[in-house]
Amino acid sequence: MAVALGLFPRYCASSSGSVADNDLVLIHGSRSGNFGNPTEGIGTVRYCWNPVNQASYNHLIDYNGTVYELTGYRAASWHAAYLNARAWAICLAQPTVNDAITDAQYSALRWMMQEYHDRFGVPLVHIKSENGRGFIEHRETAQGMGHGKSDVGYRLDWDRLLGPGNG
Numbered sequence: 001m002a003v004a005l006g007l008f009p010r011y012c013a014s015s016s017g018s019v020a021d022n023d024l025v026l027i028h029g030s031r032s033g034n035f036g037n038p039t040e041g042i043g044t045v046r047y048c049w050n051p052v053n054q055a056s057y058n059h060l061i062d063y064n065g066t067v068y069e070l071t072g073y074r075a076a077s078w079h080a081a082y083l084n085a086r087a088w089a090i091c092l093a094q095p096t097v098n099d100a101i102t103d104a105q106y107s108a109l110r111w112m113m114q115e116y117h118d119r120f121g122v123p124l125v126h127i128k129s130e131n132g133r134g135f136i137e138h139r140e141t142a143q144g145m146g147h148g149k150s151d152v153g154y155r156l157d158w159d160r161l162l163g164p165g166n167g
């Protein structure tokens with residue numbers, strides 16, 4: 001399911017630039033600001049590919065459920081300032097806070113969350129503090145609040161994400 005596209009800019013404040021020992025995953029929205037933007041996914045990938053932007057994610061999920069592997073599981077991405085060194089980032093293609101999360105994105109995100117759980121033991125829970133262990137929206141972190149981040153927002157249904165047998 002994942003599509004590897006090569007090397008992306010990595011956050012490397014620490015010696016390793018690795019987040020392999022962490023247990024926190026931030027969920028982002030891509031937020032070009034262009035409602036309904038048909039090329040939001042690949043446009044964000046291209047944006048992340050340019051080191052000048054100092055932006056990247058570990059994985060990005062397009063509208064159709066395609067998972068783009070950017071920095072991947074083992075390298076820190078450039079997504080939330082001081083949290084870069086201790087949290088992974090999954091970005092949903094979502095141009096604005098009002099763009100819906102697609103059925104395919106829910107399925108792919110559930111799959112990704114299970115991968116992070118199976119590979120690294122990240123608890124399959126929605127947490128509301130960046131100091132906890134599990135999954136959290138960018139806007140729910142102190143870092144995100146401090147910078148007025150709205151992603152992912154009301155369109156993300158956590159009951160659907162964490163509920164049994166759907167996706």
Ligand SMILES: [Zn+2]
Pocket residue numbers: 027028029138149151
């Ligand atoms: Zn974000």
